[in-house]
Amino acid sequence: MAFPLPRGIVASEIAFLAEMETVTVVPRQRLEGLELLGGPIEPLVPPRRASLPLWLALLLKRQRRANIIPPSWLHPESLSLILEVESQHQDYKNAFSPPPPLPGQPSVRDQGLEPTARPQYTLDGNRYYAAPPFLPQNTAQTTVSSGEPPALPFHWIEVGNMLLDSASDDLMDPGQIRRLLKDLREVRMAKMRSGVDVLDDAAMGGGGVALTGVGAMELGDERGFLSGVVDGLRKIGASKEQARREQLAEQRANGGYNGTQDEEEDYMEF
Amino acid sequence: MSYYDIDSILTDAQKLPCTFELEVPGLGILEGNPGDDIKAGTRIDLPLWLGEMLSIGARLGTSRLVTLDMPDALAERVMNALKADPRTVDLRALAPHFYTLSERILEIFEEEEMVDVLINTFKKRAAEISDHAHNPRGAVGDGVDFLRGLDETERQLFRAAHDRAKQVRIWAGEAKKK
Numbered sequence: 001m002a003f004p005l006p007r008g009i010v011a012s013e014i015a016f017l018a019e020m021e022t023v024t025v026v027p028r029q030r031l032e033g034l035e036l037l038g039g040p041i042e043p044l045v046p047p048r049r050a051s052l053p054l055w056l057a058l059l060l061k062r063q064r065r066a067n068i069i070p071p072s073w074l075h076p077e078s079l080s081l082i083l084e085v086e087s088q089h090q091d092y093k094n095a096f097s098p099p100p101p102l103p104g105q106p107s108v109r110d111q112g113l114e115p116t117a118r119p120q121y122t123l124d125g126n127r128y129y130a131a132p133p134f135l136p137q138n139t140a141q142t143t144v145s146s147g148e149p150p151a152l153p154f155h156w157i158e159v160g161n162m163l164l165d166s167a168s169d170d171l172m173d174p175g176q177i178r179r180l181l182k183d184l185r186e187v188r189m190a191k192m193r194s195g196v197d198v199l200d201d202a203a204m205g206g207g208g209v210a211l212t213g214v215g216a217m218e219l220g221d222e223r224g225f226l227s228g229v230v231d232g233l234r235k236i237g238a239s240k241e242q243a244r245r246e247q248l249a250e251q252r253a254n255g256g257y258n259g260t261q262d263e264e265e266d267y268m269e270f
Numbered sequence: 271m272s273y274y275d276i277d278s279i280l281t282d283a284q285k286l287p288c289t290f291e292l293e294v295p296g297l298g299i300l301e302g303n304p305g306d307d308i309k310a311g312t313r314i315d316l317p318l319w320l321g322e323m324l325s326i327g328a329r330l331g332t333s334r335l336v337t338l339d340m341p342d343a344l345a346e347r348v349m350n351a352l353k354a355d356p357r358t359v360d361l362r363a364l365a366p367h368f369y370t371l372s373e374r375i376l377e378i379f380e381e382e383e384m385v386d387v388l389i390n391t392f393k394k395r396a397a398e399i400s401d402h403a404h405n406p407r408g409a410v411g412d413g414v415d416f417l418r419g420l421d422e423t424e425r426q427l428f429r430a431a432h433d434r435a436k437q438v439r440i441w442a443g444e445a446k447k448k
């Protein structure tokens with residue numbers, strides 16, 4: 001109770017985690033490959049692009065040993081496109097713009113296709129499916145499939161802010177980017193706030209609230225508030241929930257239970 | 271609700287109007303007349319924990335000692351005001367622990383409509399709290415009247431939202447530390 005930090009992780013910790021994201025750099029000096037605990041770093045040879053963790057890239061940038069190539073979403077054009085989708089598109093009036101597609105996932109254009117996840121293999125030969133924190137979402141891809149709309153990655157606020165702070169000369173029109181990031185954040189915060197109205201579905205009756213596409217910093221920002229609201233709603237609605245359960249148990253006892261009810265109740269929208 | 275939760279202890283101490291059904295000898299101390307008896311039909315405000323205990327006979331089906339009434343904070347009048355506009359009601363003046371009190375009350379009484387009204391109130395006010403919490407000037411400005419009327423649960427919400435927003439601003443370099 002006397003523990004001074006709030007539940008969850010604080011802003012600086014989220015930013016720390018974001019520093020593990022991989023970014024693309026163009027080195028200006030040679031550097032031997034490094035064997036680090038977090039994984040090997042490829043050797044840097046000046047004209048060739050390399051992928052480094054953000055913390056190392058920023059360090060080299062500050063020492064003027066490398067230039068960072070900004071990810072494709074951190075560009076005034078992409079950002080204003082996302083902002084437009086976020087604020088004007090009918091489908092996304094109450095939802096957040098979609099996150100970058102997972103490997104093997106059909107793009108927004110050809111919806112209706114079955115997603116076919118492409119497995120990857122560990123060194124031991126075990127199969128696994130990479131998930132967002134471990135996918136390179138901030139590298140400057142050379143093979144951008146054209147027609148793929150830009151999307152905000154999980155750590156967009158952190159990466160955007162850090163690059164603006166330390167590598168603004170590598171970005172195209174940093175002032176504009178800063179403005180757009182701020183606008184995006186405000187639009188999305190307003191959506192988060194209007195989402196309070198549907199939170200009671202989450203508190204009772206086994207419903208769910210879709211948080212697809214919400215960034216790490218946004219989650220950290222709203223965690224304390226949203227979980228508090230859900231908790232409050234759950235407590236107030238406890239007696240109603242009790243009555244509902246009793247009713248359900250009665251139905252079950254009377255044989256009116258058809259077995260599919262539970263599946264519907266537990267359905268969550270992802 | 272933990273045993274050491276100060277808010278739940280304070281909720282227990284809130285007064286509830288009770289009517290004695292039986293004559294109790296020697297309990298006049300509750301009315302302020304030590305040594306006297308309490309007559310049947312006397313109305314006294316008792317703390318929640320005591321009233322709950324004394325009325326337990328009602329649930330067991332035996333003759334009960336007291337009957338409980340709705341506290342003033344959850345009276346019909348208040349419910350109507352909350353139905354009209356949840357944001358203008360000063361919950362703190364009604365009861366400092368309004369929501370925790372109503373939780374306990376709803377455990378005792380079955381009031382379907384009251385649950386709906388309270389849930390709606392909580393949602394509407396939570397949205398408003400979130401707005402105020404993200405205001406960089408904090409609890410000063412236009413919202414002072416509203417924020418003064420928050421009950422204890424809502425204050426904790428406000429604090430959580432406000433501290434988080436401040437942290438993020440400090441991290442982003444928009445605000446100074448402390």
